[in-house]
Amino acid sequence: MTTSTEPATKPPGRPRRAKVRPGDRNFSWATRAAGVLILIVLAGVAAFLVREAIPAFRADPAEIDGGEGFFAYVWPLVFGTLVAAFIALIIATPLALGIALFISHYAPRRMAQGLGYVVDLLAAIPSVVYGLWGIQWLAPNVRGTWEWLADNLGFIPLFAGPASATGRTMMTAGVVLAVMILPIITAIAREVFLQTPTLHQEAALALGATRWEMIRMAVLPFGRPGLISGVMLGLGRALGETMAVAMVLSTGGFTWSMVSSGNNTIAAEIALDFPESAGIETNTLIAAGLVLFVITLAVNMLARWIVARREAFSGAN
């Protein structure tokens, strides 16, 4: 919104103008510069990706890894990226919701603080450490579960056997990602739940709601946009997470089975292949990065659209 400092009808003689104080002016410029800087960086990254990716799009299909052109190369990676992130979300979202509600509405105050601190601490663990934990501890321990899934639910293509003997599968990578995004979603959900106005919670209680009914009537609807933002931030991290996936997953070609080795994500593929790439291979990897960039952008826009759709009911007004 712009406002004019000039009065609509100038009084005759001397034009009057509100005095501009230097502090206001400097601060306004500083914030504007910071805002513009973000846009420049974003545009710079996008321009770099597009410029470096174009050769991969134009190249002779035979030159691309796999020999069938860029899109044949990239779609299994897109699939792997989305599936790994999706598995992570399915596991992490209900868990984060439960932890956040426990901290905000059920736990005694002292315990809630401690628990919140521990969850925040999870976010401070470097992803390479998660990767080590995934390989050394998680993969051997979940192997049996994946074998069970392959034996009993093998008729579903996602669980088709034989299960990986090392346990380093998409499912395992998804579980590691779930643990990694848990603190983000929990922290945001907890904050929005704590901000539910006491007024609305008491309104529900005064109608004779039990604590769970009060949460369903007042807390969850109020926290819904925040929860969606939290989930999308988690999804963003899961989509882009590189190190943990690169370490945990035993990569390979496309397969529907999530319990055998195979598949790869875009970020892990770039990390694993980039050091030894040259020429058109580098362009191909950068083009894959561009695809990841577009996917993440699309996810964020989708999240904003979901949040904005019911804005009138959001409780913000």
Added chain:
Amino acid sequence: MSKRIDVSDLNVYYGDFLAVEGVTMAVEARSVTAFIGPSGCGKSTFIRTLNRLHEVVPGTRVEGKVLLDGQDLYGPAVDPVVVRRQIGMVFQRPNPFPTMSLRDNVLAGIKLNNSRMRKSEADDVVERSLRGANLWNEAKDRLDTPGSGLSGGQQQRLCIARAIAVEPDVLLMDEPCSALDPISTLAIEDLIAELKENYTIVIVTHNMQQAARVSDRTAFFNIAGTGQPGKLIEMDDTTKIFTNPGEKATEDYVSGRFG
């Protein structure tokens, strides 16, 4: 539908702090009882003990008896959730659920009691409650819009509609007009006069003229000083309290000498 309340020797605590001490009073059915008194004297704290809402704040407790037509609300086998379904409450600031439409706001309490209800039945409840709260004419064409789109006075009447939709025995109002303009206040006061035909109403108010206008009986609360517990000084017919009170403190307060 409406029931009387008898309170005896009620002490209300926040942790170790005694906030209200030794209240004994009788609230008659189908009448309006007003609580007046200076800020911090425990009126709001006390009214919240009548539907057991006080205890939702951690560390609080209540000693004494509150009888609703002879049934002790603080009895060992009594579920506070059931108490709150019998005793409705309207708060100081209008608090319709912002994420619900007008219609869902009115039905919120009903849905807690029995989840299944035919649409025609629900429509009847919505219309009856909104008519009861004098909001039907303003709301009938926008039942699916959010409650937060109404004006403050309309929102407060929506909250009253929500409270009476479940047909409670008693309606508690904690300064229901203090966030409203004079015209909306008048609308609520008229509504209170109508609701008294069917409900037992208890209202906390800072506005002595309001207490004089709407109530049949008035209770005056006072506090000896900061950190001291609030006490019920006297309770009598409203006309008597405002013309010829028994206590000096009451006379000083209603005549505007303090508070």
